Amino acid sequence: xxxxxxxxxxxxxxxxxxxxxxxxxxxxxxxxxxxxxxxxxxxxxxxxxx
Numbered sequence: 001x002x003x004x005x006x007x008x009x010x011x012x013x014x015x016x017x018x019x020x021x022x023x024x025x026x027x028x029x030x031x032x033x034x035x036x037x038x039x040x041x042x043x044x045x046x047x048x049x050x
Contacts, residue, residue, distance in 0.1 A: 016024045 013024075016027075
């Protein structure tokens with residue numbers, strides 16, 4: 001079941017990149033920004049503990 005879900009997610013990703021590359025790039029950029037903000041928040045929290 002897990003392999004099927006991974007394959008479906010990869011197929012959906014490839015489909016989105018082929019059919020709407022600009023939207024796919026924007027999505028990746030947004031996810032990257034969210035992860036960067038989360039890492040900064042964790043870093044600020046840990047630094048304030050010390």
